[in-house]
Structure formats: structure tokens, C-alpha cells
Amino acid sequence: MIPFLILLLAAGPAAPLDTSVPALAPPPAPPGAVRAFDTPNDAGKSITLRWSAADTLAQAWLVERVEPATGPKVIATNKPGETSYLDEEVKDRVRYTYRIAALAGADTVWSGPTPEVSSSPQFFNANRINILIAMVIFFALIIYYIETAKKGKKLFVRRIAGLDAVEEAVGRATEMGKPIIYVPGLGSVADIATIASLNILGEVAKKVAQYDSALLVPNRDPIVYTVAREMVKEAYTKAGRPDAFRADSVFFITSEQFAYAAAVDGLMAREKPATNFFLGTFWAESLILAETGASTGAIQIAGTDSVFQLPFFITACDYTLIGEELYAASAYLSREPLLLGSLKGQDYGKIVIIAVAVIGSALLLLSKMPALSFFGHIVGFFNTN
């Protein structure tokens, strides 16, 4: 009996029978604040949807569009963190409603339908109003200084060594009896740098005609070739030397980047020019051209607006027009008051930009302080879209 009692005590009280069933995960809450609206500042055919997650249970979101003609249709499945959707498969002026569902396991919990919404194109992109304001200020500055120049006010323009050297470079070619090679870049005529280069070509060609030197203009773009040809021809006529213009001095080579570089390299190696101009848009071939030119002993004047190619030109050329100097060259060489006036406008435009950058930086720093967070809205105005 005693051993039996000991065993009974050792066993302790009997474990209660587990009668509970496994707990089911609660269903997710329906998405809140579901909004559907016509996407602003666009060309139409687009509706933006936004909603908020009421809890963290949703494993995905379903987006349903209800079209009057075809009825409801699930159009997208978003990941849990993606609480917006851009529906770009809608027709303008057709009224749609939307529903969003939170999906978790087997549970799908739908929000209520949004009010009816339709898309339509806009006539003004309000996101670009900051660009419009900047453009108006800048245009006003340029036009004001052009008008000032028209009245005969003398405007100071700082010396640009590379442009001062143009005269010397053309003179050198005459003395040596060797040609000048002018490369108007590899860009198309749609590139502003190419247009700036063509403007300089006109001035250089005029000087070449006056000094009776030879000019060679190899081109990569067929349109640039036709414009360059006309410009050189016109420059010779203006210099009073139409007879000196040689039709084959401006020629098209190829549209292939490296084939063009190889052809110009060959031209420099054969002709041993006295001066090389590399002005316009350049890519990876810039150093290939400039180094070959340097090896032939030519004076080299380069200029581009590409910040990646500038170091190569600065290294391999005697003079380099950095960025905006390329655009200023035409005014600088021609000394026309109207063009010089626009340079002055550019300078004041830069002052405005510097002022905006300094004030913007200060406001950005101040907006990090909780009490001054409203400055963030002002800084946001300067963001481009």
C-alpha cells in the first residue's frame, strides 16, 4: 500500500486535459483614408490612388477598379509597404470607383468604394512653376542688359585667354603655311554647345579668310556639316574673300564616334596643322583627338560644356574654354554690344543662383529645428519636377 501511495504522490496532480484549439490570426483591418484623384499636372489618362495601413497585418494590397461598363476588376497587387498606385489604364472623362483590400492569409478585407473619379488632361504643369519664375527672372535680366547695351553703355567683360589666343593661332597658321583644323564637336545641331561652336566657327573663318590661311572642318553630323559649310562660306564672303573659299574645306566624315576620331587623327597626322580647335560637344574621343593633336605640335584651343571631358582638354590643350566660356565666345570675339549685354545678364543670373543657394541652405538647416520646420515648405518650392 505504502509504495502505491508514494507512486501516487510522485505522480502529483493529474495534468488537465488540453481542450483548446490553435488561435487563429486576427484578420487585418481594412485600409483607411482611401483616396482616388485625377493625377495632377499630367496629360490625362491617369488616376492616383492613396491609402493608409490601419495595422501591420496586411501581407499585400489589392487594387480594384469599378468601371461602369465592365464592372469590378482587380488591376494590381501591391506589396505591404506600397500604399499608393498610379492607374494609367483609364480613359479620360469616364467615372470610376476604386476599392482597396488588405490581404492576409485567407482573409481579404475590402475598404469602402471611393467617390467617383475621372481623369482629364491639364493645361499647366504647376510643378514647374518654380522653373517658370526662374526663367522669367533670368530672361528679364538678359533683356534688361541687352537694352542697356543698345543705349551704348560700355560693358566690362573679363579677359578669356583661350579666345584672345584665336588671333595668334590663326596668325601662326599663316606664318607656318599650315592649315587650321576646326572640329565642331560630335553633337547634333540640337545641342546648344554645337550651336555655340558654329557661332565661333563663323568668327574663326572670318579671321582665317582675312589672314589667307587654310581651314579644314571635319564633321560628324550631316546637319552640322551643312550649317558649318554655309557659315564658312558666308564668313569668307563677309571678309571680302569669297574666291578663297574651298568647298571641300568643310566636309562630312561619318556618324560613327570612333571612326570619326580615327579620321580626324589621321587628318592631323598627315596635315600637321598649325592650330586645332576642338569646340562643342565631346565624349570619350576628346582625349584621343587632343593627344594626337598635341603630338603634332599644334596650338590647341578646346572648349566644351561636358564636365567629364574638360579635364582631358585642360591636360592636353594649350587653352580650354570651360563651360559657359564656350557660350560667351561668340560675343567675346564679335564684340557686338547686344551679345555682350546678354553676357552681363548671365552674370547677374549667377548672382541670383548663388543667393538662392545660400538662402536655401540656411533655410534647410533651420527647417531641421522642430520650431522652424515650416521653412521646409519654402525649400520644397525649389525642388524641380
Added chain:
Amino acid sequence: MKRTIPLVICLIFGIVMMVQFFIPHPVSVALYNLSNDWVRNVSAFALVLGVGSLVMYHIEKMRRRRQGWYYSIVALVAAAVTTVVGLGWGVKQGSPLQNIIFSNLMVPLNASMFAILAFYMASAAYRAFRARTKESALLLIAAFIVMLGMVPIGNTIWHKLPEVAEWVLSVPNMAAKRAILFGVALGAIATSLKIILGIERGWLGGSKS
């Protein structure tokens, strides 16, 4: 008149395209696309003039027996063969133009030209890094730090060197780049405005009408 018409066209289209930038309406987008299509069409016609120039230039060079005239034969034969193959067998994937001329000739030749860049970089770097002036000495030091910071041995020499190299690139270098870009952007806008208003007429072959 010869100049007035291009100037008026330039003014109208310049203003229209400027206004178009601020209007997202489909009509405005269609106008933009139409203008781009026109640019492409004009380019196609200009290419004919370009090819004409190429042929005339090389024929003249051969006729006058200028230095290296025999290369002109190669250029003209290559242009003729490419044209014949392109017109005869098409330009699609798998055509002789694609398989032989493009893949087996153009691509390796382009790659060879691009590869030459490495040697030119070495010779340019040699010239740039001769510390003859204070500026070039500064350039040499900056380049030395950046190059060393970008390779594993830099990290071995001093573990902070990659960070210093990154700082040189992202702070002083970026500041200079942005300063240049501001100037470029303003210069581009000013040049565009001058062309639109007809103040800059160099592209018409002269500055005075």
C-alpha cells in the same frame, strides 16, 4: 527675306517649344513629338548631303594625289560595300550587314580605338602630373590620394584613405563640377534666348541681317 523667314520660324518654334514645356496636355505632347519627327526627317535628308560631301571629298583627294590619297580608296570602297550589302540584304539581325560588317568589323575597330584611350590617358596623366606650378602640384596630390584610395593597397596603407578619396570626389570635386554646370545651364539658356530673339545670328552665317 532670305534671313527673315528662318528668323521668324526660329522665333515661333522657340516660343512654342518653350511654352510646350509647361503644358502637359496631349495636344502639347503631340506637338513636341511631331517636332522631333521633323528633326529626324530633316536629318535623313541631310545625310544624303553628307554622303555626297564624303564622296566628293575623297574623289578630289584622289584626283589631286594628296598625301594619303590611297586611304580614300579604302573609305570609298567600304562605303560602297556597306551600302550595297545594306540595300541588298537588309539591316535586320542576322543579315550580312549585321553579322559581317557590324559585328566582325565595326565593333572590333571601335573597341580598338576606345582601347587606345588607355595609352593616351597615361601620356596625358604624365603631362598633367608634373608639379611645375602650385596648381599642378595640388592636382598631383589630389589625384594621388584618389587613385590610391580606389585600390585595395590604399586601404592597407591607411584604412581611412578610401574615405579621404571619397571626400575629395564628393566635396571639392563635386562643388567645382556644380559651379561649372550652373554656368553651362545659364549659358545654354542665354544662348537659346539670343537665338530665339534673333540677337545671335551666327547660325545663319553672320551676325547682321
